[in-house]
Amino acid sequence: MSEEGIVKKLMYVNRKAPYGTIYALESLEVVLIGAAFDQQVSLAFVDDGVYQLTRSQNTDGIGMKNFSPTYAALGDYDVRHIYVERESLEARGLTVEDLMPLTYEDEDDDWAEKESLRVVDSSELATLMGEQDVVLSF
Protein backbone atom coordinates (compact mmCIF):
# COMPACT_ATOMS: atom_id res chain seq x y z
CA MET A 1 0.00 0.00 0.00
CA SER A 2 2.81 2.43 -0.78
CA GLU A 3 1.70 5.83 -2.04
CA GLU A 4 2.76 5.77 -5.69
CA GLY A 5 6.20 4.58 -4.68
CA ILE A 6 6.92 7.51 -2.37
CA VAL A 7 8.99 6.32 0.59
CA LYS A 8 9.59 8.86 3.32
CA LYS A 9 11.55 8.78 6.53
CA LEU A 10 8.91 8.96 9.21
CA MET A 11 9.62 9.25 12.92
CA TYR A 12 7.06 8.89 15.67
CA VAL A 13 8.11 10.79 18.78
CA ASN A 14 6.53 9.55 22.01
CA ARG A 15 6.74 12.02 24.87
CA LYS A 16 4.03 11.00 27.33
CA ALA A 17 3.71 8.35 30.04
CA PRO A 18 1.74 5.25 28.97
CA TYR A 19 -1.21 5.88 31.26
CA GLY A 20 -2.67 9.11 32.60
CA THR A 21 -3.42 10.31 29.08
CA ILE A 22 -4.34 8.45 25.91
CA TYR A 23 -1.49 9.81 23.77
CA ALA A 24 0.72 6.71 24.07
CA LEU A 25 -2.04 4.25 23.21
CA GLU A 26 -3.35 6.26 20.28
CA SER A 27 0.16 6.91 19.01
CA LEU A 28 0.76 3.17 18.93
CA GLU A 29 -2.42 2.81 16.87
CA VAL A 30 -0.99 5.20 14.28
CA VAL A 31 2.25 3.20 14.12
CA LEU A 32 0.36 -0.06 13.55
CA ILE A 33 -1.86 1.42 10.81
CA GLY A 34 1.09 3.27 9.29
CA ALA A 35 3.02 0.02 8.89
CA ALA A 36 0.81 -0.83 5.90
CA PHE A 37 2.27 2.12 3.97
CA ASP A 38 5.80 0.70 3.66
CA GLN A 39 7.62 3.83 4.79
CA GLN A 40 11.01 4.08 6.55
CA VAL A 41 9.71 4.18 10.09
CA SER A 42 11.44 4.85 13.38
CA LEU A 43 10.19 5.53 16.89
CA ALA A 44 11.73 7.81 19.47
CA PHE A 45 10.94 7.82 23.17
CA VAL A 46 11.76 10.94 25.16
CA ASP A 47 10.69 12.63 28.40
CA ASP A 48 8.02 10.56 30.22
CA GLY A 49 7.60 8.64 26.96
CA VAL A 50 10.42 6.35 28.09
CA TYR A 51 8.01 4.86 30.65
CA GLN A 52 6.03 3.41 27.75
CA LEU A 53 8.77 0.82 27.25
CA THR A 54 9.30 -0.26 30.86
CA ARG A 55 9.08 -3.96 31.68
CA SER A 56 6.43 -5.67 33.77
CA GLN A 57 3.72 -3.06 33.46
CA ASN A 58 0.66 -3.99 35.50
CA THR A 59 -2.52 -1.97 35.11
CA ASP A 60 -4.77 -4.03 37.41
CA GLY A 61 -5.02 -1.19 39.90
CA ILE A 62 -6.24 1.43 37.41
CA GLY A 63 -8.73 -0.64 35.45
CA MET A 64 -7.13 0.08 32.10
CA LYS A 65 -5.88 -2.25 29.44
CA ASN A 66 -2.16 -2.99 29.61
CA PHE A 67 -1.18 -2.39 25.99
CA SER A 68 2.58 -2.67 26.56
CA PRO A 69 2.84 -6.18 24.99
CA THR A 70 2.09 -4.49 21.66
CA TYR A 71 5.51 -2.82 21.65
CA ALA A 72 7.16 -6.23 21.55
CA ALA A 73 5.19 -6.99 18.38
CA LEU A 74 6.46 -3.91 16.53
CA GLY A 75 9.21 -5.99 14.93
CA ASP A 76 6.48 -7.90 13.09
CA TYR A 77 5.30 -4.56 11.70
CA ASP A 78 8.74 -3.87 10.24
CA VAL A 79 9.62 -1.32 12.91
CA ARG A 80 13.37 -1.80 13.30
CA HIS A 81 14.59 1.47 14.72
CA ILE A 82 13.50 2.40 18.21
CA TYR A 83 15.48 5.18 19.85
CA VAL A 84 15.35 5.96 23.56
CA GLU A 85 16.88 9.20 24.77
CA ARG A 86 19.60 8.59 27.34
CA GLU A 87 19.03 11.82 29.24
CA SER A 88 15.33 11.02 29.69
CA LEU A 89 16.17 7.59 31.10
CA GLU A 90 18.80 8.99 33.46
CA ALA A 91 16.57 11.80 34.71
CA ARG A 92 14.07 9.14 35.77
CA GLY A 93 16.56 6.76 37.35
CA LEU A 94 16.03 4.19 34.59
CA THR A 95 18.50 2.13 32.61
CA VAL A 96 18.05 -0.01 29.51
CA GLU A 97 17.67 -2.98 31.87
CA ASP A 98 14.36 -1.53 32.98
CA LEU A 99 13.02 -1.62 29.42
CA MET A 100 11.40 -4.42 27.46
CA PRO A 101 13.62 -6.26 25.00
CA LEU A 102 12.57 -5.16 21.50
CA THR A 103 13.73 -7.10 18.48
CA TYR A 104 12.99 -7.76 14.82
CA GLU A 105 13.85 -10.60 12.48
CA ASP A 106 16.19 -9.65 9.64
CA GLU A 107 15.08 -11.40 6.45
CA ASP A 108 18.37 -10.46 4.79
CA ASP A 109 20.32 -12.30 7.48
CA ASP A 110 18.56 -15.69 7.68
CA TRP A 111 15.85 -14.18 9.92
CA ALA A 112 18.34 -13.52 12.68
CA GLU A 113 16.78 -11.81 15.68
CA LYS A 114 18.25 -8.34 16.14
CA GLU A 115 17.86 -5.52 18.61
CA SER A 116 15.53 -2.71 17.53
CA LEU A 117 16.10 -0.61 20.61
CA ARG A 118 19.01 1.77 20.85
CA VAL A 119 19.76 4.29 23.57
CA VAL A 120 20.98 7.55 22.06
CA ASP A 121 21.90 10.86 23.61
CA SER A 122 19.86 13.96 22.86
CA SER A 123 22.31 15.40 20.34
CA GLU A 124 22.26 12.18 18.32
CA LEU A 125 18.49 12.10 18.52
CA ALA A 126 18.39 15.68 17.27
CA THR A 127 20.50 14.65 14.29
CA LEU A 128 18.18 11.72 13.59
CA MET A 129 15.14 14.01 13.78
CA GLY A 130 16.82 16.38 11.36
CA GLU A 131 17.15 13.55 8.83
CA GLN A 132 13.41 12.82 8.81
CA ASP A 133 10.89 13.85 6.18
CA VAL A 134 8.07 13.65 8.71
CA VAL A 135 8.12 13.84 12.49
CA LEU A 136 4.87 12.88 14.20
CA SER A 137 4.96 13.95 17.82
CA PHE A 138 2.61 12.50 20.40
Place this chain on the structure above:
Amino acid sequence: MKFGILVNEGPYQHQASDSAYQFAQAALTAGHEIYRVFFYHDGVNNGTRLTVPPQDDRNVVDRWSELAEKHDLDLVLCVAAAQRRGLLDADEAQRHGKDADNIAPGFRISGLGQLIEAAIQSDRLVTFGD
Protein backbone atom coordinates in the same frame (compact mmCIF):
# COMPACT_ATOMS: atom_id res chain seq x y z
CA MET B 1 3.79 24.38 -0.83
CA LYS B 2 1.41 21.58 0.07
CA PHE B 3 0.68 21.30 3.81
CA GLY B 4 -0.87 18.56 5.86
CA ILE B 5 -2.18 19.62 9.25
CA LEU B 6 -2.63 17.44 12.32
CA VAL B 7 -4.79 18.75 15.18
CA ASN B 8 -4.41 16.78 18.41
CA GLU B 9 -6.42 18.78 20.92
CA GLY B 10 -10.07 19.72 21.26
CA PRO B 11 -11.53 23.22 21.03
CA TYR B 12 -11.27 25.84 23.81
CA GLN B 13 -9.34 23.75 26.37
CA HIS B 14 -6.20 24.11 24.28
CA GLN B 15 -5.07 26.68 21.75
CA ALA B 16 -3.98 23.99 19.29
CA SER B 17 -7.11 24.14 17.14
CA ASP B 18 -7.05 27.96 17.07
CA SER B 19 -3.41 27.94 16.01
CA ALA B 20 -4.06 25.29 13.37
CA TYR B 21 -6.97 27.33 12.01
CA GLN B 22 -4.90 30.50 11.90
CA PHE B 23 -2.05 28.63 10.24
CA ALA B 24 -4.39 27.15 7.63
CA GLN B 25 -5.92 30.52 6.90
CA ALA B 26 -2.52 32.19 6.58
CA ALA B 27 -1.20 29.40 4.37
CA LEU B 28 -4.21 29.61 2.04
CA THR B 29 -3.99 33.41 1.90
CA ALA B 30 -0.34 33.10 0.92
CA GLY B 31 -1.32 30.80 -1.94
CA HIS B 32 -0.33 27.48 -0.42
CA GLU B 33 -2.36 24.32 -0.62
CA ILE B 34 -3.80 22.38 2.34
CA TYR B 35 -3.84 18.71 1.41
CA ARG B 36 -5.84 17.68 4.46
CA VAL B 37 -6.55 18.60 8.07
CA PHE B 38 -6.60 15.48 10.23
CA PHE B 39 -8.10 15.56 13.72
CA TYR B 40 -6.81 13.02 16.22
CA HIS B 41 -6.91 12.38 19.98
CA ASP B 42 -9.29 14.95 21.57
CA GLY B 43 -8.89 16.91 18.34
CA VAL B 44 -11.92 15.03 17.01
CA ASN B 45 -14.06 17.21 19.31
CA ASN B 46 -13.47 20.06 16.85
CA GLY B 47 -15.95 18.28 14.59
CA THR B 48 -19.11 18.27 16.70
CA ARG B 49 -21.91 20.51 15.46
CA LEU B 50 -23.46 20.58 18.95
CA THR B 51 -21.05 23.09 20.51
CA VAL B 52 -22.74 26.29 21.72
CA PRO B 53 -20.00 28.74 22.77
CA PRO B 54 -20.92 32.14 24.27
CA GLN B 55 -21.89 34.65 21.61
CA ASP B 56 -18.99 36.96 22.35
CA ASP B 57 -16.46 34.16 21.76
CA ARG B 58 -15.20 32.61 18.55
CA ASN B 59 -16.99 29.50 17.33
CA VAL B 60 -14.11 27.10 16.72
CA VAL B 61 -16.22 24.43 15.03
CA ASP B 62 -18.19 26.75 12.74
CA ARG B 63 -14.98 28.46 11.76
CA TRP B 64 -13.51 25.19 10.51
CA SER B 65 -16.73 24.37 8.64
CA GLU B 66 -16.73 27.79 6.96
CA LEU B 67 -13.06 27.54 6.00
CA ALA B 68 -13.71 24.08 4.56
CA GLU B 69 -16.60 25.33 2.46
CA LYS B 70 -14.72 28.37 1.22
CA HIS B 71 -11.56 26.49 0.23
CA ASP B 72 -12.91 22.99 -0.34
CA LEU B 73 -10.77 21.71 2.56
CA ASP B 74 -10.67 18.04 3.51
CA LEU B 75 -11.38 17.89 7.26
CA VAL B 76 -11.03 14.33 8.56
CA LEU B 77 -11.85 12.98 12.01
CA CYS B 78 -10.12 9.74 12.99
CA VAL B 79 -12.85 7.10 13.27
CA ALA B 80 -11.37 5.21 16.24
CA ALA B 81 -10.69 8.41 18.20
CA ALA B 82 -14.13 9.76 17.26
CA GLN B 83 -16.03 6.66 18.34
CA ARG B 84 -14.30 6.62 21.72
CA ARG B 85 -15.39 10.20 22.31
CA GLY B 86 -18.94 10.08 21.02
CA LEU B 87 -18.45 11.69 17.61
CA LEU B 88 -20.64 9.89 15.08
CA ASP B 89 -21.83 10.57 11.56
CA ALA B 90 -25.21 9.25 10.44
CA ASP B 91 -23.81 5.97 9.12
CA GLU B 92 -21.79 5.28 12.27
CA ALA B 93 -24.73 6.14 14.50
CA GLN B 94 -26.93 3.69 12.66
CA ARG B 95 -24.28 0.97 12.67
CA HIS B 96 -23.80 1.25 16.42
CA GLY B 97 -27.46 1.67 17.30
CA LYS B 98 -27.09 5.23 18.59
CA ASP B 99 -29.98 7.69 18.50
CA ALA B 100 -28.09 10.70 17.18
CA ASP B 101 -25.21 11.87 15.07
CA ASN B 102 -23.26 15.07 15.56
CA ILE B 103 -20.74 15.73 12.81
CA ALA B 104 -20.42 19.36 11.74
CA PRO B 105 -20.66 20.33 8.05
CA GLY B 106 -17.42 19.97 6.11
CA PHE B 107 -16.02 17.22 8.34
CA ARG B 108 -15.90 13.54 7.46
CA ILE B 109 -14.92 10.46 9.45
CA SER B 110 -12.24 8.13 8.17
CA GLY B 111 -9.31 5.98 9.25
CA LEU B 112 -5.79 6.70 10.44
CA GLY B 113 -4.51 5.78 7.01
CA GLN B 114 -5.68 9.25 5.96
CA LEU B 115 -3.14 10.77 8.35
CA ILE B 116 -0.28 8.66 7.01
CA GLU B 117 -1.36 9.44 3.47
CA ALA B 118 -1.36 13.16 4.28
CA ALA B 119 2.15 12.83 5.75
CA ILE B 120 3.35 11.14 2.59
CA GLN B 121 1.61 13.39 0.05
CA SER B 122 2.25 16.75 1.72
CA ASP B 123 5.50 18.68 1.51
CA ARG B 124 5.18 19.39 5.23
CA LEU B 125 3.04 17.89 7.95
CA VAL B 126 2.49 20.40 10.73
CA THR B 127 1.29 19.15 14.12
CA PHE B 128 -0.75 21.29 16.50
CA GLY B 129 -0.96 19.72 19.92
CA ASP B 130 -0.04 19.98 23.53
